[in-house]
Amino acid sequence: MREDFLVFGRPQIEEDEIAEVVATLRSGWIGTGPKTTAFEEAFRTLIGAKYAISVGSCTAALHLSMLVSGIKPGDEVITTPMTFCATANAITHVGAKPIFVDINPKTLNIDPDQIECAITDKTRAIIPVHFAGRPCDMQKLTALAKKHNLMLIEDAAHAIESDTPQGKIGTIGDLTCFSFYVTKNITTAEGGMITTNNAEWAEKLKIYALHGLSHDAWKRYSDSGFKHYEVQFPGFKYNMTDLQASLGLHQIKRVDKNLKRRESIWRRYDEAFQNLPIKIPAPTSANTIHARHLYTILIDVKETKLERDAFQHELFKRNIGTGIHYTSVHLQPYYRDVLNYQPGQFPAAEYISDRTLSLPLGPSMNDQDVEDVIEAVHDIFKTRASVNSVQVEIET
Amino acid sequence: MRFGFLYQHPWIYDLALYGLYHGDPHARFKQVANEIPKGASVVDLCAGTSFLFRQLQEKCPNYQAFDINPRLVKHLQKRGINAHSFDVRTDAIPQADVVTMCSSLYHFHPNCKDIIQQMQNSAREKVIVLEPVHNAKNSRFAFMRLLGAQAGIVDGKINEFYFSPDAFQDLIHHTSGFQKVAPAGDGRDMLAIFDGHASTTSEPSPQTPAYS
Structure with missing residues (x-):
């Protein structure tokens, strides 16, 4: 058993970004500034969108996307229940109602074939979530959005590297929201980005993200001289800082290399777990790129003789940190009690919700870390088998 | 062959379904019909009085109903429906684009998985199973419990x-x-869809199977 605890989603921080952060600290300009702008440009280039606007988190990105889309109280927005609560919370922040549509049990993404039944006169947008980095069926989603004149706002928190035959994620929907949270494939500790090809929205997003002040108000204290600003909208404090961007500027350079490492760990897990009584992730669809953000297995008590939470605890006892992505949002008290969602409404999401477990996966893991995870998972089954055989002997 | 009183006459069967589903037994069958592509050939197992046919008669003219109860089969045939006496446990399921079974899978416990696999072997496109998961037999109302038991x-x-x-x-x-699962009707049923495994290049099944 490994001696130290393997933290789930441990970020990979290298000397380059440490030096950049130190340089930023010493520069005297640690708030929003030129490094934030440089990071926006680097991300825009990586994704291939016309505009990239940095914000303080993916939640902020989603909230602002709702606002610039004109979604207002009383509107309905379709999304998946198999997501972090921020997706649904952002919808409620603008007074709209999240309408959940169940997932495809294999891809764990929203089932596009079930969306049309949920569309009403009040529907204004669809927010697909590219779960774990597996891109949604963008062909069907764009066709649906076009047919019903709906906004397509993508939650790409897991999907920085994801690609589809319709284009790279971040270039297809009207607005796409990315996350740079600690555990994400690029991290700025906290942070987010919105990509769009719409110049008007891009301009609005910049203004809304910084108190609603006129464009580039952050420059008012720069060496180009003080500039007066105007409040054009009662905006938000959602701006990214140069300290955060200092991390992102170097993380982004390792995206391709890190994806290869993630793919290599993924293949090793697939190979190591194929004969165990657990479900491993479904193969990736042809012509798509999976961002390999989360490796989620399904723990079924009938097969493993252990509930998912007990299985997670067994891994914890073996010094392996894990995550649960996610408890279906419609089962959370607010959505259940206030919006009247009930257990049984989204059976595929509920089934996954009760059984899913995310194993550590990331470029900060060395080969020994990966083998430790594999050994711990196998050890649980070996231990259970020996416990069960002892029980059988006692009973007989 | 003995059946519960629900199966003694088509009218009783229909009335029972109206009772069990609070006056609207059609919603759940509409949901099944929505999953069937227009023009698909359909084999409906354990069809009863074929509520599904009422949703499909214009959309899918190549529809066949199968049931173990000769009274119900005769009733369907009188209505002009292509219906056949059939025992899922022993007879070979004819091929079709879509094979369905509504509210009957529990009868085959503990062989439900085998039955679904047999349906898949006969379905060229998909298998649809609609099944009660909050059964009337557990209702707090005695009459509903009686219907459920029968x-x-x-x-x-x-x-x-x-x-x-x-x-x-x-x-x-x-x-x-x-492939997918969804709540059906008023949430007391679940609808599950599976891939069909039958070869898509095979000849369409005959309208009247040889064994009927």
Whole structure:
């Protein structure tokens, strides 16, 4: 058993970004500034969108996307229940109602074939979530959005590297929201980005993200001289800082290399777990790129003789940190009690919700870390088998 | 062959379904029909009085109903429906684009997975299973409990097994080719869809199977 605890989603921080952060600290300009702008440009280039606007988190990105889309109280927005609560919370922040549509049990993404039944006169947008980095069926989603004149706002928190035959994620929907949270494939500790090809929205997003002040108000204290600003909208404090961007500027350079490492760990897990009584992730669809953000297995008590939470605890006892992505949002008290969602409404999401477990996966893991995870998972089954055989002997 | 009183006459069967589904038994069959592509050939197993046909008669003219109860089959034939006496446990399921079974899978416990796999072997496109998961047999109303219990008596066998949501999910997620699951009707049923495994190049099934 490994001696130290393997933290789930441990970020990979290298000397380059440490030096950049130190340089930023010493520069005297640690708030929003030129490094934030440089990071926006680097991300825009990586994704291939016309505009990239940095914000303080993916939640902020989603909230602002709702606002610039004109979604207002009383509107309905379709999304998946198999997501972090921020997706649904952002919808409620603008007074709209999240309408959940169940997932495809294999891809764990929203089932596009079930969306049309949920569309009403009040529907204004669809927010697909590219779960774990597996891109949604963008062909069907764009066709649906076009047919019903709906906004397509993508939650790409897991999907920085994801690609589809319709284009790279971040270039297809009207607005796409990315996350740079600690555990994400690029991290700025906290942070987010919105990509769009719409110049008007891009301009609005910049203004809304910084108190609603006129464009580039952050420059008012720069060496180009003080500039007066105007409040054009009662905006938000959602701006990214140069300290955060200092991390992102170097993380982004390792995206391709890190994806290869993630793919290599993924293949090793697939190979190591194929004969165990657990479900491993479904193969990736042809012509798509999976961002390999989360490796989620399904723990079924009938097969493993252990509930998912007990299985997670067994891994914890073996010094392996894990995550649960996610408890279906419609089962959370607010959505259940206030919006009247009930257990049984989204059976595929509920089934996954009760059984899913995310194993550590990331470029900060060395080969020994990966083998430790594999050994711990196998050890649980070996231990259970020996416990069960002892029980059988006692009973007989 | 002994059946519960629900199956003694088509009218009783229809009335029971109206009772069990609070006056609207059609919603759940509409949901099944929505999953069937226009023009698809359909084999409807354990069809009863074929509520599904009422949703499909214009959309899918190549529809065949199969049931173990000769009274119900005769009733369907009188209505001009292509219906046949059939025992799912022993007869070979004819090929079709879509093979369906509504509210009957529990009768085949503990062989439900085998039955679904047999359906898959005969379906060129998909298998649709609609199944109650909050059974009337557990209702707080005595009359509903009676209806639920009677619905479980087929071929002299009194059924003691009924699916719960967990038991149904457990079954479908452990059956290969499972595509999707959705609540149906008023949430008392679940609808599950599976891949069809029959060759798409094979000849369409004859309208009247040889054994009927």
